[in-house]
Amino acid sequence: MPIYLDHAATTPPRPEVVEAMVSVMSEAWGNPSSTHAFGRRARAALDEARESVARDLRVDPREVVFTSGGSEAINLAIKGAAWAGKARGHHLVTTAVEHEAVLHAFGYLEKFGFEVTVLPVDRYGRVDPEALSAALTERTVLVSLQYVNNEVGTVQPLADLVRHARTQRHVLVHVDAVQAAPWMDLDVPALDVDLLSIAGHKLEGPRGAGALYVRRGTALLAQQHGGSQERHRRAGTEDVAGATGLARALRLARRERPAVPDRVAGLRDRLRDAVLAVPGVELTGHPQHRAPGHLSVIVRDVDGQSLVVALDLEGIACSSGSACAAGSTEPSHVLTAMGYPAEEARGALRLTLGRTTTEADIDLACRIVPATIERVRAGAVALAARDP
Numbered sequence: 001m002p003i004y005l006d007h008a009a010t011t012p013p014r015p016e017v018v019e020a021m022v023s024v025m026s027e028a029w030g031n032p033s034s035t036h037a038f039g040r041r042a043r044a045a046l047d048e049a050r051e052s053v054a055r056d057l058r059v060d061p062r063e064v065v066f067t068s069g070g071s072e073a074i075n076l077a078i079k080g081a082a083w084a085g086k087a088r089g090h091h092l093v094t095t096a097v098e099h100e101a102v103l104h105a106f107g108y109l110e111k112f113g114f115e116v117t118v119l120p121v122d123r124y125g126r127v128d129p130e131a132l133s134a135a136l137t138e139r140t141v142l143v144s145l146q147y148v149n150n151e152v153g154t155v156q157p158l159a160d161l162v163r164h165a166r167t168q169r170h171v172l173v174h175v176d177a178v179q180a181a182p183w184m185d186l187d188v189p190a191l192d193v194d195l196l197s198i199a200g201h202k203l204e205g206p207r208g209a210g211a212l213y214v215r216r217g218t219a220l221l222a223q224q225h226g227g228s229q230e231r232h233r234r235a236g237t238e239d240v241a242g243a244t245g246l247a248r249a250l251r252l253a254r255r256e257r258p259a260v261p262d263r264v265a266g267l268r269d270r271l272r273d274a275v276l277a278v279p280g281v282e283l284t285g286h287p288q289h290r291a292p293g294h295l296s297v298i299v300r301d302v303d304g305q306s307l308v309v310a311l312d313l314e315g316i317a318c319s320s321g322s323a324c325a326a327g328s329t330e331p332s333h334v335l336t337a338m339g340y341p342a343e344e345a346r347g348a349l350r351l352t353l354g355r356t357t358t359e360a361d362i363d364l365a366c367r368i369v370p371a372t373i374e375r376v377r378a379g380a381v382a383l384a385a386r387d388p
C-alpha cells in the first residue's frame with residue numbers, strides 16, 4: 001500500500017465513523033420530517049448528531065446548520081450574511097490566502113455590487129491585525145478569515161484578528177475552520193465569532209458533510225430554497241448519516257487532543273528535517289504557527305507536479321498545492337500572496353500527515369522523499385542543459 005501523505009486534501013474515514021453511518025443508513029433511514037415511527041427514529045439520530053457537534057463547539061444545538069460540506073457551509077455563511085446585511089452596507093473583507101470556496105463566493109458577490117477588500121499577508125501567510133481594523137468602514141458587513149491554511153499550514157493569529165474586527169461592533173465575523181478542526185479546539189464562545197465552517201472529510205469523517213455554526217440572532221439569508229429544514233436556513237431532506245459521521249469524527253478528534261496532534265507534529269518535524277536537508281529546499285508557511293501534520297516546501301529548479309508524479313511511483317501520495325487547484329497551471333494564489341514569484345511557486349510540494357500516519361511511514365518517507373527530489377532535479381537540470 002502506498003503511504004498517504006495528503007491529509008490536507010482529505011482523510012480516510014475512521015472505522016467508528018463508517019460504523020455509525022452504516023448503522024444510521026440501515027436503521028434510521030426515515031425522513032426526519034415524517035411524524036411516524038420511521039421519521040421519529042431518523043429525527044432522533046439527527047438531533048443526537050446536532051447536540052454532539054454543538055457540545056464540541058460549546059454552542060446551542062439550534063446554532064448548528066448541517067450542510068453538504070465545507071464549501072456549502074462557507075457559501076451559506078458569506079452569501080447568506082452579505083445578502084442579509086445589504087441594507088446596512090455592501091463592503092466585505094477577506095484575506096488573500098483563502099480557500100477557493102471563500103474567494104469565489106466573494107467574486108460572485110462582487111458581480112452584484114458588493115465591494116471586497118482583500119487583506120495582504122506576510123511572507124508566512126499571516127494577516128496583520130492592524131490592517132484588518134484599518135480596512136473596516138461604517139458599511140462593512142462581514143469579515144471572513146481562515147483559521148489554518150490548506151496549502152501552507154499557517155495558523156492565523158485568530159484571537160488577535162477577531163479582537164481587531166470587533167472594533168466595529170456591527171461587523172460579522174466568519175471563520176473557515178475546515179483545516180483547524182482536526183487539530184485545534186474550536187471553543188466558539190472563546191473565539192467570539194458569528195459564523196464558523198467545518199467539513200467532515202478533513203477530520204476523518206465523511207465527504208459531503210459539513211456544518212456551519214450561526215450565532216443566535218445572526219441575520220442569514222438561505223442560499224438553497226425548498227422545505228423548512230435546518231430552521232429555514234438550508235432546505236433539503238437532511239443527510240442524517242453524514243451528520244452522524246461528522247459528529248462522531250469531531251468528538252473523537254477532540255477526545256484525542258493534545259496527544260494525537262503532539263505525536264503527529266513529532267513525526268512531521270522528522271520529515272521536515274530530512275526534506276530541508278536537501279539543498280535548494282525551503283519551508284513555506286510559518287515555522288511555528290502551523291498545523292501539526294503540515295509540511296510544505298518549495299523545491300528549486302523542479303516542477304512540483306513532476307515531483308508528485310515521481311513520488312506516486314515510489315509509493316508516496318502527496319500533492320503540489322491544494323487538491324482543488326490540482327491540474328491548474330496557474331501558480332498558487334497563496335504562494336503568490338506570500339511574495340513568491342511564479343517561477344518559485346511552481347516548485348511547491350505539500351506533504352500532510354494525519355492521525356494514522358505511523359513511525360514506519362515516516363522512516364520510509366525520510367529516505368524516499370529526499371532521494372526522489374534529488375533524482376527529479378538532476379533530470380530536470382540535465383534536460384534544461386540540453387535545450388539551446
Ligand SMILES: *Cc1c(COP(=O)(O)O)cnc(C)c1O
Nearest residue numbers: 069070071099150176178179199
Ligand atoms: C477542504 C477545504 C474547504 C472545502 O471543504 P469541502 O468539504 O471540500 O467542500 C474549505 N476550506 C478549507 C480551508 C479547506 O481545506
